[in-house]
Amino acid sequence: MAMKIGEGKFKDNVNKNLEDTFMRGAVAGAQERLRTRRLDAAEELGNWEEWRSHGEEIRKHVLDNLDYYLHELTENVQKRGGHVFFAETADEANAYVREVVNAKNGKKVVKAKSMVTEEIGLNQILEDEGCEVIETDLGEYILQLDEHDPPSHIVTPALHKNKEQIRDVFTEKLEYKLTSKPEELALHARKKLRQEFLTADIGITGCNFAIAESGSVGLVTNEGNAGLVSDLPKTQITVMGMERIVPTFEEFDVLVSLLTRSAVGQKLTSYITALSGPREEGDADGPEEFHLVIVDNGRSKILGTEFQSVLQCIRCAACINVCPVYRHIGGHSYNSIYPGPIGAVLTPLLGGYDDFKDLPYASTLCAACTDACPVKIPLHELLHKHRQVIVEREGRAPISEKLAMKAFGLGAASNPMYAAGSKMASAMMKPFTKNDRISNGPGPLKAWTEIREFPAPNKERFRDWFKEHEKGGGNQ
């Protein structure tokens, strides 16, 4: 699986997913829970707006000085005996990991949750080499068992499934015989996964934030699986997006505070792990060998553009959890492992407009995303910027729309044309009007009236009334 998770057209995906009442119920319920918990957690912390500004500052500072911090991080990882590899493309990253795995004769790989490894399609590459790759995040594990069902959310990847569906997957794939109680399901998965941790050759993790000053990799989980993935196998590989750096543990603290609250409404997650290179003398545990793979894969091309702020993202999914469009169409409609508002901004930048030009239009620009973002990415403005680029720079808008907008530009800006047009509207729409309503409108009104009534234009426009009103003396 790479970033692109389907071949269907966006419209077709939407039509299909709107029919999926199970998914829509699960998503709406999850949105309401997560939104409330996030707001409560923010209020409990206090001064949320100041925290957001601080988070934004940290992320901006790192992006503006990314070369410096990448250098510092690399030096400090190497000082601790770790290896660092810069991958410009997904292929380069995959090839490096494959080489390390092969050099260690790795047959079994356990993985902690990582969006960037999904983005580059790493699992497939390793499986093609004959490796057994096991996702150990519970959500990812469920999806992997279910014939590699793609994630529909960046924090809770199996959000689209309810517990009965998960029970069915376990029954079919794991000889599970109990009920759909989450505790029983989780216990069963835990037993299975323990064996995998103990017998794995290689552990692969993602990275929430790398800490430049110490050369550490910071990981946030609720299941403790990242600790096991990194401690038990002899070789550990961490794959990170090149922008996921903080200068010191002080900034790590701020961003983790924002991340866990925004993602799941928790003060802290159950486990916060900082991995600092391979095992050193006297260490009780840890891998013998450590590799850090820093992935560009299109990110450096976003730096310095009007879209740079999207790289501030800390992958908390708060924007997804409040998006009223995602609420109805679910994550799979976006055809990308990055769904929702952040996905609709990021995916076309990483994957191009050919496959993803519909995504920036999958928004009412209601700005709920911008409001929720803990690092103040102006998501709705970036969605709008995409539209502008698609229309003006890429010239990809439909001709009919272009003509309509051109006409709008002329008509709306010219007072005589606006005045004449608005005056004629009532007479023009008369054949379609019944009881001051248009139920089956012509041309561009058709799409509107398929769903709703459209009001007939007023015979007496407001401006006509006002002229008379003024003659009558207005207020006097």
Place this chain on the structure above:
Amino acid sequence: MKVTLFITCIVDMFQADVGKATVEVLERLGCDIEFPMGQVCCGQPAYNSGYVEESKDAMKKMIATFENAEVVVTPSGSCATMFKEYQHIFHDDPIWRPRAEKLAAKTYELTEFIVDVLKVENVGAKLSGIATYHPSCHMTRLLGVKDAPMTLLQNVEGLQFEPLPNAHNCCGFGGTFSVKMGNISEQMVDEKVDSAEKTKADFLIGADGGCLMNIGGRIERRGKPIRVMHIAEVLNSR
């Protein structure tokens, strides 16, 4: 106080009653209303669809039309937001940017103007029944006007309030989104109408013509008995 009215194209053409109510409410509060006939559309439909260049002429026309106003008042949170957006759109334009900044500084949404500028919280309106309120996205999140409508509505005699479930969710209008992504928009507006029905309200009140055209149009299509009212009409009820 002399008030220059930016009525919005939706109200001018489709919701003249909202415009009349706006004038009557403001006049009753002692305002002297001026309506420049040169006003057109604020450009938002084209702008939001990505046609920034195409919409600039309309914006310039509006900036010039309202240049001499003392204050500009509009019965739409979204269109007021657009007036405030001009300064960012003309950010690199040395001629239009300062003019746009001046316009932004003197533009108010209707309820914001009544509560924050006129310092009136009770306009003496009367309307009996149960009401629920849909807070429009641009008005609350971008313009930042959250409390003024509720302050005014709570002082309407006879009106009883029921909170709208999931009020924060967009109604699915989104300008061209409503037709471009019609099937998604339909689900969003249906959820909004379902929520309104749950409140058993007689009136669904809002402060933005676009959202109300969307929600109201869907309510009519479904044949439901909730009456959709613009807040100006509520405040003008006697």
